[in-house]
Ligand SMILES: [Fe+2]
């Protein structure tokens with residue numbers, strides 16, 4: 001089984017691609033165009049579900065393991081608080097998208113602002129983890145502790161990039177893969 005830290009990094013890469021995809025569609029929307037709502041809704045569907053169910057628990061577990069027997073609890077407890085805030089922000093943004101689709105009164109700039117905040121907060125949180133939290137975990141925990149953590153975790157794969165996983169993400173996955181092919185072709 002892949003090391004838990006590598007799994008978290010892989011999931012960050014996937015989430016970063018999803019945020020890029022969302023950003024492209026929001027740019028279309030803010031310029032008055034018709035975005036691909038399937039991509040927007042797919043991204044939201046993912047962010048409403050997978051991080052709280054599978055990604056954040058891995059990080060919270062890792063954080064608690066680092067805290068054990070140390071006095072570094074403060075900054076690491078902030079991580080759990082940020083995960084809760086991300087959940088709230090995601091649900092708020094999802095609600096605004098739903099209102100747009102229901103053709104409720106909502107200006108393009110309101111939705112664009114909420115989307116920009118959502119994307120920036122997600123990216124900022126991941127950057128903090130990549131630059132501070134994961135390197136700290138690598139220094140603090142040895143292979144035995146990491147293996148112990150891996151055994152406590154769900155083996156559920158990230159549905160975004162696993163070709164055998166949930167069909168509801170298949171369109172989104174295809175869109176992202178085709179953009180990647182374009183970018184590298
Ligand atoms: Fe996190």
Ligand SMILES: [Fe+2]
Nearest residue numbers: 012059126129
């Ligand atoms: Fe993360």
